Structures are given as structure tokens and as C-alpha cells.
Amino acid sequence: MRIAVVNNFFPPRVGGSAHLASALAERFVRQGHEVVLLTAAYHDAPAEEVVRGYRVHRLPAFGMPQLGLSIDFDITFTTRPSNLRRVFRVLDEFRPDVIHQHGQFLDLSWLTGWYARKRGIPVLLSVHTRLESRNRAYSLLFRALDRFLVRPLIGLARPRFVIMDELAATYCAARYGAGEERFEHIPVAVDPEWCAQPPTRDVRAELGIGTGPLVVSLGHVIPLRDRTALVDAMPGVLAEHPDTKVLVVGHQYYDAYLRRAERLGVAHAFLSTGAVPRADVPSYLAAADVVAHDLQGIGCGTASLEAMAAGRATICAVRETNFPGVELRNWDNAVLVRPDHTEDLVTALNRLLADPEERRRIACRQRAVVLDGFTLDTVTRKHLDVFELMSASTPAGKH
The missing domain is CATH 3.40.50.2000 (Glycogen Phosphorylase B;)
Structure with a gap:
């Protein structure tokens, strides 16, 4: 199987979803599958490299400006016409059977979601973080972003959702209109x-x-x-x-x-x-x-x-x-x-x-x-089982 893994966050950037995407990609390769990984450029990391058997493509990106607000965070964005063309070129050459996206509000998920819609590729979307805040102003902002930006964009590919806990299930149902029939209950993995x-x-x-x-x-x-x-x-x-x-x-x-x-x-x-x-x-x-x-x-x-x-x-x-x-x-x-x-x-x-x-x-x-x-072996097997079902349900010749 050919699996495209997508996450704006990837080592050397540290963080839970970055290391999970890396670990899962490595395990997919160990199981005999082909993997390509799309991520955002980060510091001096090379634009392309082979990591533990799969090729990493880092797309040019810009960082979120640090404005002294409490929501400042080290997020990089890739949305630009040239990167959309890069996404299509890389994925057309790779010809994925399935796309695994990490992060619903990260723009590489949106770009690859557009590709998936155009090419008829099934998408699995892992929801690592919920757009929530205890600050009332931020909470209203995040709800508006979810409703008017995130939901329409991730809806392009009509993904299945990796639900890691009960809070994520409630959140995805309320914010994105996703029902249990679109949920895959797979916990986060650790080694x-x-x-x-x-x-x-x-x-x-x-x-x-x-x-x-x-x-x-x-x-x-x-x-x-x-x-x-x-x-x-x-x-x-x-x-x-x-x-x-x-x-x-x-x-x-x-x-x-x-x-x-x-x-x-x-x-x-x-x-x-x-x-x-x-x-x-x-x-x-x-x-x-x-x-x-x-x-x-x-x-x-x-x-x-x-x-x-x-x-x-x-x-x-x-x-x-x-x-x-x-x-x-x-x-x-x-x-x-x-x-x-x-x-x-x-x-x-x-x-x-x-x-x-x-x-x-x-x-x-x-x-x-x-x-x-919660071991990597268990979580990897659950992902691959879902990929097999998703790929098998895609009409022949669709991709």
C-alpha cells in the first residue's frame, strides 16, 4: 500500500503529533508499505531527505507572527499557489492509496484535502488538538474559525476521523458535524x-x-x-x-x-x-x-x-x-x-x-x-486495518 502522511509538524520540530507522525511512518515502512511524508519547512532541516525508509518533503513555509498574545505558538503555514502545485506534483508521482492527515486546522491538511477530492483518494484525519480556550474572546474566535474555515476546508475530502478520546468525539460531532459512522477509535501511541x-x-x-x-x-x-x-x-x-x-x-x-x-x-x-x-x-x-x-x-x-x-x-x-x-x-x-x-x-x-x-x-x-x-505496534496495526478498508472501498480506477 502507498500511504501519504501529512503534518505541518515533524522533527526536528518537537511535539506529540510530530513524533507520532514520524513513528507511524517508520512502522508503516517496516510493515512493507511505501510512505511519503509532507510537512512544513522548519529551521535548517533539508527540503527533501530520506528518513528511515521514506521520503520527507518539506514545503516552504512562514511562521505565525509572535504578537505577545497568549495564543502565540510555533506554527508554520504553507498555503500558497506554488505549494499547492508541489503537493499535486509530489502526490501524483507517488500515487497514494490513502492519505493520513495530522491536524484539522493545519493548512497542509487543507491542501492535501483538495488533492484528495480531485483525485478521489480516501483520507484519514487524526485530531490531535481541539480549538478551545477558557478565554471567552478566544473561545468565540476559535468557534468561528471552526465553523467558517476549518469545517468547510476539511469537508472537501470528507475524511474519516481518528478519535483518540471521548473529548475528541464530542468535539468533532459538535464542530464538524461528524457522526459515529465516520469515527475510528484509535488512541495515541507511545513507545x-x-x-x-x-x-x-x-x-x-x-x-x-x-x-x-x-x-x-x-x-x-x-x-x-x-x-x-x-x-x-x-x-x-x-x-x-x-x-x-x-x-x-x-x-x-x-x-x-x-x-x-x-x-x-x-x-x-x-x-x-x-x-x-x-x-x-x-x-x-x-x-x-x-x-x-x-x-x-x-x-x-x-x-x-x-x-x-x-x-x-x-x-x-x-x-x-x-x-x-x-x-x-x-x-x-x-x-x-x-x-x-x-x-x-x-x-x-x-x-x-x-x-x-x-x-x-x-x-x-x-x-x-x-x-x-497504547503501544506503537497496536496503534500501527489499527491504522493499517483502517487504511485497508478505506482503500478497498475506493472505486476501481479512481486513483
């Missing part, structure tokens, strides 16, 4: 062996943390993962565990949590690394007693699943029904809190930090959850 590999750096020694309690919060700091919940919880945590440190690992696009920490008098408990190389992530996870990242009710993402795979007790603000077909049980194989709920988070952190044995028991069961349903 447990990579996550749990021996550390190559002694993070605690390098940062002067010592042996005290350490909460690691891994991932870019953006409004939907702003870390203010951790700040609000710290007075209650420090009252019982005064030596606790919180290590925030990721690029800071939004620094409201630092200002809040100063106001609450807990800034001394926070350390920030900025962006770190992907290869160093296992070392940061190995240093953690507890990991807390997804605390605002937007789901349990790649960073949290990687922490679980690494055998670290991980707190998330989701429900036990978050992953269809996966049974989460609070304080058994999961540690779940209500979104932005200070009392819940204080209780969970203090309980985990006070009882190393319970921490280890829960961490072991969380790793088992990942091994049972």
Missing part, C-alpha cells in the same frame, strides 16, 4: 521501551534538586496547559512536603504561571528548563517522583502517556471513561482529578509524595495500561 530506557543524564544533580520530592510537568507551556493548577496547589503541598520542587520541561509560550507563583509566594518551588532535546525526555521522567501535565480537562495526551509508560505515577484531569475501550480506575491504574481543582490536586500530590509504595504500585499499573493498548 514504552524508549520512555523507560536508563537515563543518560542525572537531572537532579545538574539542577541541584537533590533527593527531595520532585514533580515533573512535561510539555510546552501554552494556555491549555498553563501549569497554573500546579501553582495553586503548591501552598497545600509545601505545607506537608516543604522541600518539594516542580520542574516544568518545555518551551514557554505562556508564562502566566510564573507570575502567579510570585503572587502566591511559591516561585522558589518552580524550576523551568525551556525546550529540551527529545533524547533527554527519559532522563527527566526518571528523575520524577510524580508527573502532572494534563490538568485542565483537555485530555490525557502523549506526554502523560509517556510518563505512565516510563513507570512514573501520573496525574491527569480526565474521567475514567476517557479512552473508549480502556478501563481507567482511579487510585488503581490511574490518578484522576477534576479539571483545575486545587483541592483534588493537593490531595493527590500529597498522597503520592507521602507513600512511595503506593506510588510504585500505581505507576506499575499505569504502565500496564499503556502496554495493553
Whole structure:
């Protein structure tokens, strides 16, 4: 089978969807399929290269201007007539049986969606991020963008949707009018062996943390993962565990949590690394007693699943029904809190930090959850099964 993978985000750019697109493309090749990957140019990465058996095409792009707003993010755009021609040329030469798009509001999905409509190619669209905000003005803006821009553009190819959790299902139904008949329930994938590999750096020694309690919060700091919940919880945590440190690992696009920490008098408990190389992530996870990242009710993402795979007790603000077909049980194989709920988070952190044995028991069961349903092998097989069905249903001679 010939599979075209599409994502504006791709290494060397870091991020969950970038690394998932890369990992899946590699696994597709290992399974004997042909793959081409279309992405946006990023820094000094070559315009074309062969990566682990598949060809990567990086199209000329421009970055979103940084205006000092809380929605500033490192997004690159490719929409221009010359790139549309490039898309058609590359894909016509490759002749894909199916197109796998990552990200509904990224413009390479729109360009390849137009190609798919013209050529009659089936499309599978993975929804990694929902256009949502707790800020009323941004929320209204995002709803308008979804209704008047994203929905019409992704509708060109009438894709099937990869639904990674129950929140995505609700969102796609409400924003894009997609019903269950267009859903494929496939969770995000992680590599447990990579996550749990021996550390190559002694993070605690390098940062002067010592042996005290350490909460690691891994991932870019953006409004939907702003870390203010951790700040609000710290007075209650420090009252019982005064030596606790919180290590925030990721690029800071939004620094409201630092200002809040100063106001609450807990800034001394926070350390920030900025962006770190992907290869160093296992070392940061190995240093953690507890990991807390997804605390605002937007789901349990790649960073949290990687922490679980690494055998670290991980707190998330989701429900036990978050992953269809996966049974989460609070304080058994999961540690779940209500979104932005200070009392819940204080209780969970203090309980985990006070009882190393319970921490280890829960961490072991969380790793088992990942091994049972979130490995790259499992998720790759589910994608390929869907591709086969989609390709088989395409009328003969259509592409």
C-alpha cells in the first residue's frame, strides 16, 4: 500500500503529533508499505531527505507572527499557489492509496484535502488538538474559525476521523458535524521501551534538586496547559512536603504561571528548563517522583502517556471513561482529578509524595495500561486495518 502522511509538524520540530507522525511512518515502512511524508519547512532541516525508509518533503513555509498574545505558538503555514502545485506534483508521482492527515486546522491538511477530492483518494484525519480556550474572546474566535474555515476546508475530502478520546468525539460531532459512522477509535501511541530506557543524564544533580520530592510537568507551556493548577496547589503541598520542587520541561509560550507563583509566594518551588532535546525526555521522567501535565480537562495526551509508560505515577484531569475501550480506575491504574481543582490536586500530590509504595504500585499499573493498548505496534496495526478498508472501498480506477 502507498500511504501519504501529512503534518505541518515533524522533527526536528518537537511535539506529540510530530513524533507520532514520524513513528507511524517508520512502522508503516517496516510493515512493507511505501510512505511519503509532507510537512512544513522548519529551521535548517533539508527540503527533501530520506528518513528511515521514506521520503520527507518539506514545503516552504512562514511562521505565525509572535504578537505577545497568549495564543502565540510555533506554527508554520504553507498555503500558497506554488505549494499547492508541489503537493499535486509530489502526490501524483507517488500515487497514494490513502492519505493520513495530522491536524484539522493545519493548512497542509487543507491542501492535501483538495488533492484528495480531485483525485478521489480516501483520507484519514487524526485530531490531535481541539480549538478551545477558557478565554471567552478566544473561545468565540476559535468557534468561528471552526465553523467558517476549518469545517468547510476539511469537508472537501470528507475524511474519516481518528478519535483518540471521548473529548475528541464530542468535539468533532459538535464542530464538524461528524457522526459515529465516520469515527475510528484509535488512541495515541507511545513507545514504552524508549520512555523507560536508563537515563543518560542525572537531572537532579545538574539542577541541584537533590533527593527531595520532585514533580515533573512535561510539555510546552501554552494556555491549555498553563501549569497554573500546579501553582495553586503548591501552598497545600509545601505545607506537608516543604522541600518539594516542580520542574516544568518545555518551551514557554505562556508564562502566566510564573507570575502567579510570585503572587502566591511559591516561585522558589518552580524550576523551568525551556525546550529540551527529545533524547533527554527519559532522563527527566526518571528523575520524577510524580508527573502532572494534563490538568485542565483537555485530555490525557502523549506526554502523560509517556510518563505512565516510563513507570512514573501520573496525574491527569480526565474521567475514567476517557479512552473508549480502556478501563481507567482511579487510585488503581490511574490518578484522576477534576479539571483545575486545587483541592483534588493537593490531595493527590500529597498522597503520592507521602507513600512511595503506593506510588510504585500505581505507576506499575499505569504502565500496564499503556502496554495493553497504547503501544506503537497496536496503534500501527489499527491504522493499517483502517487504511485497508478505506482503500478497498475506493472505486476501481479512481486513483
